[in-house]
Amino acid sequence: xxxxxxxxxxxxxxxxxxxxxxxxxxxxxxxxxxxxxxxxxxxxxxxxxxxxxxxxxxxxxxxxxxxxxxxxxxxxxxxxxxxxxxxxxxxxxxxxxxxxxxxxxxxxxxxxxxxxxxxxxxxxxxxxxxxxxxxxxxxxxxxxxxxxxxxxxxxxxxxxxxxxxxxxxxxxxxxxxxxxxxxxxxxxxxxxxxxxxxxxxxxxxxxxxxxxxxxxxxxxxxxxxxxxxxxxxxxxxxxxxxxxxxxxxxxxxxxxxxxxx
Ligand SMILES: [Fe+2]
Numbered sequence: 511x512x513x514x515x516x517x518x519x520x521x522x523x524x525x526x527x528x529x530x531x532x533x534x535x536x537x538x539x540x541x542x543x544x545x546x547x548x549x550x551x552x553x554x555x556x557x558x559x560x561x562x563x564x565x566x567x568x569x570x571x572x573x574x575x576x577x578x579x580x581x582x583x584x585x586x587x588x589x590x591x592x593x594x595x596x597x598x599x600x601x602x603x604x605x606x607x608x609x610x611x612x613x614x615x616x617x618x619x620x621x622x623x624x625x626x627x628x629x630x631x632x633x634x635x636x637x638x639x640x641x642x643x644x645x646x647x648x649x650x651x652x653x654x655x656x657x658x659x660x661x662x663x664x665x666x667x668x669x670x671x672x673x674x675x676x677x678x679x680x681x682x683x684x685x686x687x688x689x690x691x692x693x694x695x696x697x698x699x700x701x702x703x704x705x706x707x708x709x710x711x712x713x714x715x716x717x718x719x720x721x722x723x724x725x726x727x728x729x730x731x732x733x734x735x736x737x738x739x740x741x742x743x744x745x746x747x748x749x750x751x752x753x754x755x756x757x758x759x760x761x762x763x764x765x766x767x768x769x770x771x
Contacts, residue, residue, distance in 0.1 A: 521595030525712070529599055529642075532662035533717030534703070539646055539710045540586055546707050550648050552579045553612060553731060560613075566752065573746040576612035576733065577753040583610075584754075587735045588767060592644070595712070596737035599642045606769040608743040609736040614729055627656060627724040630692035631676045635716035636669050640739050643715050647705040648731040656724035658703045658711070664718040672718050694720060705732075744769040 525535040539546060556578045565574050576583060586592075587607055596605045635641055651657045664672045680686070680693040702722060705711055715736075724730060736743070747769055751757055757770055765771045 519589065519591035519595075521591065521598065521712075526595075526599055529712065529714070533665045534660055534662070534701075534711060534713035536709045536711055539708055540589055540592060540644075541646070543708070545582065545586070546646075546648070548582060549579060549733065552582070553648060557613075565749070569749045569752070570609075570611065570746060572611035572613045572615060573609065573749050574753060576610040576735070577746070577749055579612065580754075583612075583733075583735075587644075588764070593737075593767075596642050599712075600640050600737065600739045602739040604740045604766075605737045606740075606742070606744070606767055607735055608738045608747075608769055609745045610734065612731070612733045614731050624692075628694060629656075629719075629721040630694055631661075631718055631720040633664070633669060633672070633716055633718045635665075635714070637666060637716065639714075639716050640742060641714055641716065641736055643713055643734055643736045645705070645711040645713065645732060645734045646709075647707050648733060649729045650707060651703075651705040651730060651732070652726075653702065653704065653722060654724070654726035655728075655730050656721040657705065659700050659720045659722060660703060660713065661697050661700050661718040663699075665714050665716040676718070 519537065519540055521537065525537070528535045541549060553575070556575060560571075560575045560578060563574070565571060587610070593605065597603060645658070649655065661672070676693040676695070676697065677689070679697055680690055680695040683695050703711055738744075750768060750770070757765065757768070760768075760770075762771065
């Protein structure tokens with residue numbers, strides 16, 4: 511049975527403790543089954559226009575696609591239970607939404623000449639970066655559809671130490687003539703997150719992560735949004751103002767939540 515939009519959105523201390531130790535947990539998709547279908551349709555309606563649009567330089571294109579969906583997504587990320595969870599995870603009263611994204615990120619991968627559609631091990635942030643990211647799949651990201659792979663607990667470890675460990679595991683595959691620049695090898699403690707549209711991953715991109723290989727045909731669309739404490743990232747501020755020019759008429763609370771004031 512699919513969860514309704516209001517069910518299961520209260521984030522528990524147990525989930526937050528799991529996040530602190532391991533870097534992730536899962537909640538029912540806050541959109542609910544109906545909402546997922548609506549966003550799925552909206553994404554397909556928007557894509558041709560988005561593809562044909564040249565956004566100003568420096569705009570993140572996947573953020574623009576997310577923002578083009580408009581109110582249903584704006585309201586989803588402003589859901590009081592999610593905001594409360596983000597505040598408790600980050601340990602602060604003041605949070606803002608600093609980065610969003612919608613679309614097929616894996617389509618971009620492989621354009622640099624690598625033989626397969628797969629993202630290498632990396633971290634976006636490190637132990638000092640305070641951030642919480644929500645990630646939903648519009649298409650099921652199973653083993654054949656380049657699932658996200660995370661290394662639990664690695665967000666709390668020195669980045670050099672984790673990088674050295676991943677390099678040794680990569681070398682142990684016996685497939686290299688020289689020291690590789692990118693590592694993909696399986697870590698014995700990694701978790702391959704099979705993300706079904708019914709569930710939403712709550713995680714910190716400070717956790718080391720990679721993807722599996724995309725061998726399945728068809729789309730692999732993801733949707734994400736990130737909360738930050740005061741002073742944190744405001745990557746998509748200009749894109750937000752551009753796509754929602756009426757922002758200056760928004761209530762002050764909403765402007766603050768989007769890092770506009
Ligand atoms: Fe990443």
